[in-house]
Amino acid sequence: MTATLTHIDGIAADEPVYRILLIEDDAADALLVEELLHDTELRFELTTSISLAEARSALATRAVDCILLDLHLPDVSGTDAVTTVRAMAPHTAVIVLTGLSEKQAGSEAMAAGAQDYLVKGKVEAELLRRTVRYAVYRSHTERTAAEAQSARQRAEENARLERGLLPQPLLDTSAVTVTTRYLPGAEQALLGGDFLDVVEGDDGLLHAVVGDVSGHGPDAAALGVCLRIAWRSLVLAGHRGTELLHLMERLLVAERGTQPLFATVSLLALDQKACAATLYLAGHHEPLLTTSEKTLEVAAEHGIALGIDPGHHDWPATIIPLPDAGALTLYTDGLTEGHNGDAVGRLGIEGLLPLINTTPSADPAAHLDSLIRQTRALNAGRHTDDLAVLRLNWGFHPA
Template structure:
């Protein structure tokens, strides 16, 4: 948007006005009365201090004077077309001459400032319409004594603050609802009816984001008794990435129930990502595990994702072996392949799948990262103390955050499956 007053929309700084301090209120008056009949009386704020007054003869000058220390604008609705910067303005919505066009332009110019509309005593209908359009209050020219105007300014400033606070609260509630919807999509209830496996999961958003990031997971049991588990991470941390994560998770679940696995499944998910991503720079890492009905064997596919952790058989935690090394992240290389590695799990075991946010936290004040070896050590210590399931995940996450010295900067998702 440009700075030309003659264009359709008037820009303005978006910062909120400064809070009223001991320095008192500042009023910006926008009027161009050639007769000079509009006289602003001396004004006092609530503490008895003098209200500072600035006067602009047109919108170009008003835009220059509208700094963050201005608390309220007094706009003369009779401002001439020349002072407004454009004559005969027509309202786009109504398709007719808009008597309040100047007010609408000021409201666009100063969306976070209180605005008082000034009009003639015989124009009460127009004054009421000004409030409906967005002014905090209106005044008649004959009422411009110091007491009435001072009170109107204070009222307008406080009402504007209340309106902004209510808007922020509403936006916060809407964001919370959006987060809840995204969370239900990214982190679903597992479908494990009939399985002997125990499931636990945790998700922690990174400290710098209000929205969920692109981490996602899912676990389902198909009709043949195979348990399929997946965890993934879309690069980036905005709502678009979270929405893409939801799409990939839902697609994975549908394709898994349709009988796809391994390379065929990941190849189809790559095509989904390529069609749905907002930029060719977006990619996703993924780890899938399909556990045989007897629970003793599994197939592993990695698409640029860290290998899962396995513990059991009298041995401590270790990375699930992946002889083929996996394939690239989804969306990186066209026509990529993702080999499926067959692994032995044994009779009793714990399988932990995670996103890289868990291993990229720092250890102490230096640049050293926790890494997979550090994670294996933490999990081993906690399992040796007898922790399992959700208690194990909570303890591991707590220690990782403690080692980092603060909340982790990246999102973390962890999925745990236990047998025996």
């Protein structure tokens, strides 16, 4: 049965408390280790388990800095004990306890992943003290290095995904100002399946897309990149409206394989000469129209998301009259589905519009940054959806 002992009294307060798990089925050897730990003058919490099964339960309920491991347990022995314990606690220091006759066991244990080894019967308090402190320090250093490497890899992967999900707008003569923002749903997370793009076509119209692939992680991101690249290629090839959405849906179905992924999409074609925009919504919510007076949600017709019912092809167009100066904002639901400051209610469009209309908007980039900061502060990390925002400004910036 697992037992826990705490020893911190009478030792300098600046000495760390080492949480130690001893896995030893021999009661006499376990008592010897306990007495040696007292003599080391370490501050420690000692938990003792007599089998690997007990140790597994102990590790599931408490954090451990160091494991003292006997190589001969009722349910595992030898280097298998080391590899099993390392798998159970990959970031915890492991010190193996070997017998006097096991000359090769210590080196083999270290090759299997242990930080160090001690020979029973030859361990003194000072040696145990140094070994525990060094093994824990080395384990922490290895963990920090691994986390730093993981962070670098995430940053590199995000950079590659950004190039696919967030391309540079392809503009020639357009006077429209394009502002974009993209944030993953969780800190240090990979970008998800949200995507956006802006292209000026040979027809003189400014074409924009914002989309959101269901789910999170690399599969959603890969499909988002695929749809974004396909959209740009199809627009430049002259495809428009319902035909364009149909082709994107065919590609989605082919690329998602057996995964039940779908995508919501907003397509927008902005005609600056006619002061109008044509909008198609495939399962996506309405964009926002900013005038010199205020920002409102555009009233628009809806169609089904891509991949929900392939071949349905019912995506009605909505014509939006535009003011001489203003802005259109297309976004994914990460902007509105966060909490509104309490633990229950969502922000929603009802909470978003007052924030927009009370946030200075002369500078589109500063306006988006301020808006995102406010929504994230209200959410306080409780909702973790990705966020993509695309804002198109034309004429004079609204006051």
